[in-house]
Amino acid sequence: ALFVLPKSRNKGKAKEASSNAKSVTFRSYTKEEISAHNTRTDCWVIIKDKVYDVTSYVEEHPGGDAILNNAGGDSTEGFFGPQHGFRVFEIIEDFCIGELKHS
Template sequence: MGTKGKVFTLDEVSEHNTPQDCWLVISGKVYDVSKFLEDHPGGDEVLLSATGKDATDDFEDVGHSSSARSMMDDYYVGEIDNSTIPTKTKYTPPKQPHYNQDKTSEFIIKLLQFLVPIAILGLAFGIRLYYTKST
């Protein structure tokens, strides 16, 4: 291919998003995987869904073998201009009230301090009632 070593923008790579013309961005490199779609063990939909974005995380999450990684050289067409890839924003969880373990423990202790004596009194009263009826 005459495009070896060329630098592409993400918009240029995104235009190649059909089964006949499918390009992916993985680890800063651009790959034309059009001829590999039918042979891909995960199916062509997996590759097609990764077009138009940086597919590095998708590729790494699967855990490709070393032979799969070496096959990538056959499909290499160039590099991606990293300034055209949107930066990822870090997830910030919503603010939630702080869970105070000590207050929960205090509540349980106070509840038990109330319920245990009542249970003992009830048991003692039940035993006394049982013995008074049986004699």
């Protein structure tokens, strides 16, 4: 007998769609608050006083684990390094969750 297994084609797509469609509440975060998100499974960075949750991008990053250089801290200097072309400055905005609170 020949069994045809159903293909679960949209599994990956559904995941992608839901992660892109997440609703984000923008707010201000203190440095202390941001610094708690400093691992590869929970990675926030500050770039020019804005806060980005790049967790979902850690495994995608063409520059590898270098994205974790300043996990939970300020990545501005490294982010504007010569390795990043202009496109990167647009992509990063998809990950913005708010701004740095100045205390």
